[in-house]
Amino acid sequence: MRVAIITVGDELLAGDIENTNASWLARRLTERGVNVTEITVIPDVVDRIAETIADHSERYDSVVVTGGLGSTPDDVTVEGVAKGLNLDIERDHRTYQQISTAVKEIRNDAPEFEFDLERAALRPRGSEVLENDVGIAPGFVCENVFVIPGMPSEMRSTFEQIVSKFEGDVFTKTLRSTETESHLNEILDGVRTEFDVTVGCYPEEGRENKRIKVRSTNSSVVEAAARWLMEHPEISESS
Structure with missing residues (x-):
């Protein structure tokens, strides 16, 4: 929708x-x-x-x-x-x-x-x-x-x-990182290629913390992509 x-x-x-x-x-x-x-x-x-x-x-x-x-x-x-x-x-x-x-x-x-x-x-x-x-x-x-x-x-x-x-079929998962945004490029490109998901990286106030948002119309794909990302020490689950 x-x-x-x-x-x-x-x-x-x-x-x-x-x-x-x-x-x-x-x-x-x-x-x-x-x-x-x-x-x-x-x-x-x-x-x-x-x-x-x-x-x-x-x-x-x-x-x-x-x-x-x-x-x-x-x-x-x-x-x-x-x-x-x-x-x-x-x-x-x-x-x-x-x-x-x-x-x-x-x-x-x-x-x-x-x-x-x-x-x-x-x-x-x-x-x-x-x-x-x-x-x-x-x-x-x-x-x-x-x-x-x-x-x-x-x-x-x-x-x-x-x-x-208003109901749709877009699923999202939010993760966290304190790594410099440009240092995450390879990882974010990798998850897009591996799982065909949309990924955004959004610095918060002060730019130390970043929100990483994974989106897809398939909830299983979102969860799999999130697990893949969290295998990297630079990224953790959102609290």
């Missing part, structure tokens, strides 16, 4: 906010054996969102989008997704009801709270609602595109509703 992640927001591109959503989603999907093939960060621009959605929905099994679900002028993800999939936009009754309930609860404590309910309730026609249990704006699903909120707590909560949709 090949999945692309799209994070939407000018603030991400400006570096004002760290893109923790992309990292969290990539880890969560990889844990489920999914091949995360691409991560894209795009601005709050309708046409840019539309062209990315149109391209990615054709090239990947599924697309996960975060950000831009709200009532402010820069919240244009709904419009961009609809345009990318050639769908009309309409007020979704279920979305309206969920947002209305959330806004009323907020106004019980903050009567001055302003929120454009009509704008926030717009969704591509025929989309499926994904409830947002910890925030205001629900996510939605259109075809193979899953759109979830950008606030990290809301993103994680909403994603858990669709996590069962």
Whole structure:
């Protein structure tokens, strides 16, 4: 299963906010054996969102989008997704009801709270609602595109509703080494040739420790490759 992640927001591109959503989603999907093939960060621009959605929905099994679900002028993800999939936009009754309930609860404590309910309730026609249990704006699903909120707590909560949709057959094993990265080249080339696996070496902070990640669609091959690597004193099992 090949999945692309799209994070939407000018603030991400400006570096004002760290893109923790992309990292969290990539880890969560990889844990489920999914091949995360691409991560894209795009601005709050309708046409840019539309062209990315149109391209990615054709090239990947599924697309996960975060950000831009709200009532402010820069919240244009709904419009961009609809345009990318050639769908009309309409007020979704279920979305309206969920947002209305959330806004009323907020106004019980903050009567001055302003929120454009009509704008926030717009969704591509025929989309499926994904409830947002910890925030205001629900996510939605259109075809193979899953759109979830950008606030990290809301993103994680909403994603858990669709996590069962993502299952793949990529298996991984992580090992460790304190050897200089360039000194591992012969060993890493050897395991690729011997077992036809994908191997990555990733220095951690300070560069003293390295993570060595072995990947394949065959779990037995991954285990065999890991055992082969650990026969070398430079490499050990991850704690």
